[in-house]
Amino acid sequence: EADIYQTPRYLVIGTGKKITLECSQTMGHDKMYWYQQDPGMELHLIHYSYGVNSTEKGDLSSESTVSRIRTEHFPLTLESARPSHTSQYLCASSVKPQGMTEAFFGQGTRLTVV
């Protein structure tokens, strides 16, 4: 069973505000991911991390930044929120049981910028 948590679940915030979306997992997974998904649309990888102090940008350009100071924690920050950032943000982590990778998602944060 996956133990990956995202907070907040829902956030409505004004334009120009700085926000941090939290993602934590208690499974000791070394790989973590952030995806962005608009309603009814596909998932886009925006950031990923292979371990502590390792972060990379994904396929979709994003104005957000991430950090990985601890294995269990992978927060995403928007320095100045804009209405175009309105979307669902999904965090995932993966592990390789017996050499095979499996990835699990948190419940997501639905962000609305007004």
Place this chain on the structure above:
Amino acid sequence: QKEVEQNSGPLSVPEGAIASLNCTYSDRVSQSFFWYRQYSGKSPELIMSIYSNGDKEDGRFTAQLNKASQYVSLLIRDSQPSDSATYLCAVIPGAGSYQLTFGKGTKLSVIP
């Protein structure tokens, strides 16, 4: 070029029928393949993973992998209305890569 392709659907099947979902991928060295189910407004849920050619069965779900044809499929037997969701195919492309790349998803509707 999109690495993972799925028919977006919608795919409609009657209750009790077999639903067949298909996915193709472009990277020949891909080694890990997954099917996720996503209900509207929810996050994706891992339902099947497959790594070797052939079939893998788990309850009503069967994943099929054909690496030569770069094709992976999901069969849902005895489809139920609760199976109505979007099914996402995901691939980890290339040896040494851990990036999980998703297709656009196929929306399945099971009609009572």
